Amino acid sequence: MEATSAILDKLNDLDKKFEAIGQKTETHLEGLVWAKPITYWDYIQTDALLNLQTQRTTLPDEMVFIMYHQVNELLFKMILWETEQLCENDVPTTEVFTEKLMRISRYFDMLTTSFDIMGDGMEVEQYMKFRNTLTPASGFQSAQYRLIEFASTDLINLIDNRYRGTIDRNTSYEHAFEHLYWQAAGKDYKTGKKSYLINAFEEKYKDEFLRYMEKYNTINIWKKFQQLPEDTQKDAKLIKAMRHYDYTVNVTWVMGHYNAAAKYIESKDGPQEATGGSDWKKYMHPRYQRRIFFPELWSEEELRTWGENV
Ligand code: HEM
Secondary structure, eight states: OOOOHHHHHHHHHHHHHHHHTTOOHHHHHHHHHHOOOOOHHHHHTHHHHTTOOOOSSSOTHHHHHHHHHHHHHHHHHHHHHHHHHHHTSSSOOHHHHHHHHHHHHHHHHHHHHTTHHHHTSSOHHHHHHHHHHHTTOOGGGOHHHHHHHHHHSOGGGGBOGGGGGGOOTTSOHHHHHHTBGGGGGTBOTTTOOBOHHHHHHHHHHHHHHHHHHHHHTTTSHHHHHHHSOHHHHTOHHHHHHHHHHHHIIIIIHHHHHHHHHHHHHTSSSSOOOOTTOOOHHHHHOHHHHOOOSOGGGSOHHHHHTTTOOO
């Protein structure tokens, strides 16, 4: 091989890189001589990934249930990956904001359009059997889903509708946490007692949630939108994209999830308890839940009728 000037330039670049961290270029070149060529399976870690599916029963459709949840968690991770890049950018340009929003939105579109895998892709009889082995666990305990919410909107929009008046910018994060809309699924409001579902969830994640809530209070997607130039904030195409993301997460996905839950939970001998034990029908419908990330982008009428006729 001829040592062309292009190769010498590369060696020079490498030398600068290693010198900066006190390393010898020659040693690293020697390492390269013995390094194994990379394969697809090592790079993607296929073996590790495909060994993460452990059934608790012998029912084949439990595998569909486990794997689809894992696919969801991977996509949640992709959403958070983009969200973090967008939100940690001090002053994103219109191009960066739009690009990241579209990526995030596409991932959630994928989750929404694929939800039939849950609704139609399992035998009801099998579901009704294997669900008993996963009680009291629930998708409710997906931490990444909560992080996406914190990163998307101002905290006030995640507070239970009934308590919004008691919360403002001076309220402690601890107090806000206790009044998040999803506390309703895990608390008996007469006795105030929390269920095992939520106690276990909080024991594992509450500290992380409080840190994340505080961090994203000032840098969430809505706050980044407000940093854009005024004419961009009025851009019809961008507003449409923001509304699409809001509606996809908070109505379309929620209804896909609600309908799948109804199909299975109500399939046998009248209404059954949810595995997590919530008053799920009341809790999960967008009409009652009223979780809206960007209320400023909807008309009064749209807000009033949120989640109706879906
Ligand atoms: C047949 C499939 C499913 C059924 C029957 C179902 C049922 C339920 C029920 C009843 C709840 C309310 C909490 C409880 O008491 O458990 C819930 C919450 C939840 N589930 Fe599912 N679920 C299914 C699939 C999924 C999938 C694939 C995901 C994706 C990760 C998921 C994520 C969630 C989340 C994030 C919540 C909390 C929603 C909120 O707080 O608004 N679920 N699910």
